Amino acid sequence: MRVLMFGWEFPPHISGGLGTACYGLVKGMVHHDQEVIFVVPKLWGDEEPLADFVNASDVTIDYREKKFKSIWKNLTYLEVSSFLVPYLGPEEYQKFTDYAIHDRADVDESIFTNKYQFSGKYGKNLMEEVSRYALTAAQIARDRKDFDIIHAHDWLSFPAGIAAKEISGKKLVAHVHATEYDRSGESVNPPVFEIEKAGMEAADHVVAVSQLTKNIIVNRYGIPAEKVSVLHNAVLDASIIKSKYEKKVPEKIVTFLGRITFQKGPEYFVEAAKKVMDRDDNVRFVMAGSGDLLNRMIDRVAELRMGHKFHFTGFLKGDDVDHMYAISDVYVMPSVSEPFGIAPLEAVRHNTPTIISKQSGVAEVLQNAIKIDFWDVDAMADAMFALLHYQGISKMFKELGSEELKNLKWEHVAAKLVKIYEKTLAQ
Amino acid sequence: MRTICFYFQVHQPYRLKPYRFFDIGDDHYYWDDFLNRSVMRRVAQKCYLPMNALLLDLIERHKGAFKVTFSFSGTFMDQMEAYAPDVLESFQRLVATGQVEVLSETYGHSLASLKSKEEFSRMVDQHRDKIKQLFNGYTPKVFRNTELIYSDKIGEMVHDMGYTGVLTEGAKHVLGWKSPNFVYQNSIRPELKVLLKNFRLSDDIAFRFSNKTWSDYPLTVDKFISWVNAIPKSEPVLNLFMDYETFGEHQWKETGIFDFMRALPEAVLSKTDFGFSTPSEVLGQVDAISPIHVPIPISWADEERDLTAWLGNDLQDEAFDRLYELEKTVRQLDDPDLIRDWNYLQTSDHFYYMCTKFFSDGDIHSYFSPYDTPYDAFINYMNVLSDFVLRIKEKKKEVESVE
Numbered sequence: 001m002r003v004l005m006f007g008w009e010f011p012p013h014i015s016g017g018l019g020t021a022c023y024g025l026v027k028g029m030v031h032h033d034q035e036v037i038f039v040v041p042k043l044w045g046d047e048e049p050l051a052d053f054v055n056a057s058d059v060t061i062d063y064r065e066k067k068f069k070s071i072w073k074n075l076t077y078l079e080v081s082s083f084l085v086p087y088l089g090p091e092e093y094q095k096f097t098d099y100a101i102h103d104r105a106d107v108d109e110s111i112f113t114n115k116y117q118f119s120g121k122y123g124k125n126l127m128e129e130v131s132r133y134a135l136t137a138a139q140i141a142r143d144r145k146d147f148d149i150i151h152a153h154d155w156l157s158f159p160a161g162i163a164a165k166e167i168s169g170k171k172l173v174a175h176v177h178a179t180e181y182d183r184s185g186e187s188v189n190p191p192v193f194e195i196e197k198a199g200m201e202a203a204d205h206v207v208a209v210s211q212l213t214k215n216i217i218v219n220r221y222g223i224p225a226e227k228v229s230v231l232h233n234a235v236l237d238a239s240i241i242k243s244k245y246e247k248k249v250p251e252k253i254v255t256f257l258g259r260i261t262f263q264k265g266p267e268y269f270v271e272a273a274k275k276v277m278d279r280d281d282n283v284r285f286v287m288a289g290s291g292d293l294l295n296r297m298i299d300r301v302a303e304l305r306m307g308h309k310f311h312f313t314g315f316l317k318g319d320d321v322d323h324m325y326a327i328s329d330v331y332v333m334p335s336v337s338e339p340f341g342i343a344p345l346e347a348v349r350h351n352t353p354t355i356i357s358k359q360s361g362v363a364e365v366l367q368n369a370i371k372i373d374f375w376d377v378d379a380m381a382d383a384m385f386a387l388l389h390y391q392g393i394s395k396m397f398k399e400l401g402s403e404e405l406k407n408l409k410w411e412h413v414a415a416k417l418v419k420i421y422e423k424t425l426a427q
Numbered sequence: 428m429r430t431i432c433f434y435f436q437v438h439q440p441y442r443l444k445p446y447r448f449f450d451i452g453d454d455h456y457y458w459d460d461f462l463n464r465s466v467m468r469r470v471a472q473k474c475y476l477p478m479n480a481l482l483l484d485l486i487e488r489h490k491g492a493f494k495v496t497f498s499f500s501g502t503f504m505d506q507m508e509a510y511a512p513d514v515l516e517s518f519q520r521l522v523a524t525g526q527v528e529v530l531s532e533t534y535g536h537s538l539a540s541l542k543s544k545e546e547f548s549r550m551v552d553q554h555r556d557k558i559k560q561l562f563n564g565y566t567p568k569v570f571r572n573t574e575l576i577y578s579d580k581i582g583e584m585v586h587d588m589g590y591t592g593v594l595t596e597g598a599k600h601v602l603g604w605k606s607p608n609f610v611y612q613n614s615i616r617p618e619l620k621v622l623l624k625n626f627r628l629s630d631d632i633a634f635r636f637s638n639k640t641w642s643d644y645p646l647t648v649d650k651f652i653s654w655v656n657a658i659p660k661s662e663p664v665l666n667l668f669m670d671y672e673t674f675g676e677h678q679w680k681e682t683g684i685f686d687f688m689r690a691l692p693e694a695v696l697s698k699t700d701f702g703f704s705t706p707s708e709v710l711g712q713v714d715a716i717s718p719i720h721v722p723i724p725i726s727w728a729d730e731e732r733d734l735t736a737w738l739g740n741d742l743q744d745e746a747f748d749r750l751y752e753l754e755k756t757v758r759q760l761d762d763p764d765l766i767r768d769w770n771y772l773q774t775s776d777h778f779y780y781m782c783t784k785f786f787s788d789g790d791i792h793s794y795f796s797p798y799d800t801p802y803d804a805f806i807n808y809m810n811v812l813s814d815f816v817l818r819i820k821e822k823k824k825e826v827e828s829v830e
Contacts, residue, residue: 247452248449248450248452248453249451249452249817250452250817284813286448294802295800295802298742298805298806299741299742299802301745302740302744302745302746302805303741303745305745305748305749306745307742307749307805307809308745308749308809308812309813311448311451311806311810311813312448312806313447314806323449
């Protein structure tokens with residue numbers, strides 16, 4: 001089978017988890033001798049040659065094509081009505097509004113420059129890039145007729161998937177790695193929600209990274225349950241990491257590692273830490289990462305008078321992440337809403353026992369971890385205390401967790417995906 | 428004759444280097460040598476060396492009629508020895524003229540007076556020894572606390588340590604209708620005389636000198652003299668207290684601050700009935716007019732003239748309390764390396780960096796802070812403190828195993 005896949009990023013140039021998941025999936029597909037045409041807004045040239053890569057920035061658009069204009073017309077509302085970046089300077093705002101006042105539907109053909117240079121990032125031109133990407137997708141779908149099915153990853157490439165489907169008439173699979181409800185709680189960004197919904201509705205089948213995500217898709221987006229399949233993520237490498245780092249402090253370390261934002265539930269970690277610290281002097285807590293709730297967390301930690309045993313590292317990258325996992329005795333992911341959440345699996349690879357919230361997709365596949373409700377700080381504190389003090393349970397997690405990882409392979413995921421393709425094509 | 432008392436605070440903190448969580452238990456050196464050295468060298472070139480030369484010239488020219496007073500924090504003296512021996516030499520030359528008084532304070536420029544009498548007096552003793560060592564056996568007789576922090580209780584401790592006078596802020600909320608231009612006495616120990624800063628005239632020089640939006644800009648010597656002459660005849664002392672870094676660092680050379688200071692003494696001596704004295708002389712010559720009641724500590728910082736620049740928000744209180752938990756153990760262990768870091772960690776500046784009063788005095792705070800935000804300051808300090816705690820525990824174990 002040959003799949004025309006639309007993504008937004010691909011390793012090594014990634015800024016989110018989406019690129020890693022795409023990489024794993026493509027690798028799994030290759031394992032099963034499936035061909036993938038993988039389109040990204042911007043290619044850097046150092047990607048592993050697993051797929052037939054298409055750099056959207058290199059695609060020349062033939063703007064005389066009538067169908068493209070209708071696609072473009074449908075997309076322009078995205079650009080003019082949305083301000084994804086909440087804090088624009090006065091000059092930038094002026095630029096944006098000037099742009100918006102202009103009636104985009106009447107723009108003559110000169111607007112359709114032959115090529116468009118995508119940044120492939122998540123910047124303030126995101127909406128513009130998303131719609132340009134769709135136009136490029138239409139062109140690619142017209143040029144390359146040699147594919148059987150279209151597969152689009154997350155809302156950023158949903159318009160691209162829809163456009164490709166419109167041009168080619170081929171079936172579309174929409175893959176949901178995260179929804180706007182995960183990212184923003186109840187205060188969803190309407191244009192993003194609209195694109196997500198349109199993508200799922202236009203798709204012939206929807207793939208969700210967890211049952212949790214499927215529930216959101218069904219309940220919040222009104223997609224029929226039988227149209228949605230669950231396809232859990234996997235790990236690229238299930239081997240246990242032997243780290244060169246050693247802990248330099250005598251105390252045990254309990255770690256939170258992730259963005260310090262609403263979605264990740266950092267405040268519950270802080271409250272649970274306080275409960276543990278009251279009972280146990282021999283422990284340090286680390287909150288690694290950065291985000292809009294960081295300062296509030298620091299304030300709370302100072303207010304609870306535990307700054308001497310609760311540390312903030314700021315944003316960690318590369319080797320420091322490995323270092324942090326390696327010296328941790330317990331890893332906690334108290335996410336309020338996590339479509340999947342690959343980080344606990346990384347912790348398992350470092351032989352670190354983990355506590356994960358039931359509101360995470362990974363809880364559906366990882367058995368050897370303590371699962372708690374994110375809001376239940378008493379249960380979280382109990383779990384921390386247990387893993388710190390009762391060797392039996394942490395030892396068991398270490399042994400069985402690594403066994404479990406071996407079953408979480410992208411090959412298995414890809415095999416399931418092929419079945420989903422076949423079913424969709426047979427409809 | 429009435430008298431002007433010029434007093435300059437000379438202080439530099441030991442700033443912490445960026446100290447990460449991963450360093451805890453591993454790296455026991457906390458100080459940013461490069462930053463501390465470069466600040467010291469910069470201020471030496473812009474302020475200490477040229478201003479010392481100017482003062483020496485004025486003292487020699489006026490043959491005993493012009494005097495000034497300094498306080499040197501221990502952290503400043505240590506850095507001066509390490510990074511600026513030329514500055515040390517020029518201060519020594521000034522003190523040797525006999526027209527310069529040097530005050531006592533805490534070695535670490537600390538807030539210990541608010542927390543512990545034992546630690547406070549240990550730090551004062553250590554500071555006195557250092558002054559003796561650097562300035563040819565000089566023994567200070569008058570006290571000034573970190574950032575002029577003072578209360579009745581602090582005054583009592585200062586008196587019990589053998590001092591006859593103390594300097595503090597002429598805070599509006601303490602003075603009310605009273606004038607700072609008298610000598611007052613401590614309300615618990617009346618033997619201790621209290622000199623109050625005239626904050627209007629002091630801050631005209633220290634803060635407003637180059638402020639172009641100030642209605643009295645530019646400040647000329649003649650203008651300043653007219654204000655000095657406007658002081659009622661019954662008021663005997665004018666206390667002009669300020670940071671020494673005012674000259675050349677806070678107010679750049681280009682503002683004319685050096686020229687102002689060069690011309691001021693002569694104008695005062697010829698056009699007013701004021702002379703110049705040091706605090707000890709004032710205490711000897713002028714009787715106290717009444718007790719001054721300061722039940723709650725005051726300072727010379729910010730608009731509030733209270734302690735909120737260093738203490739009060741959760742970040743500051745947490746750091747402060749965690750630090751002073753260690754007090755007794757550190758003194759018991761009496762290890763030179765630990766005492767050194769203990770002194771430097773107590774420096775008030777670390778808590779100043781954690782201040783969140785952004786909207787009124789925040790710009791001053793951020794000017795003096797090596798950190799982007801108070802939160803960064805807190806994180807870094809707590810990481811260092813965590814390592815310090817581990818070292819104390821280790822040392823304690825070591826000592827106990829020997830016994």
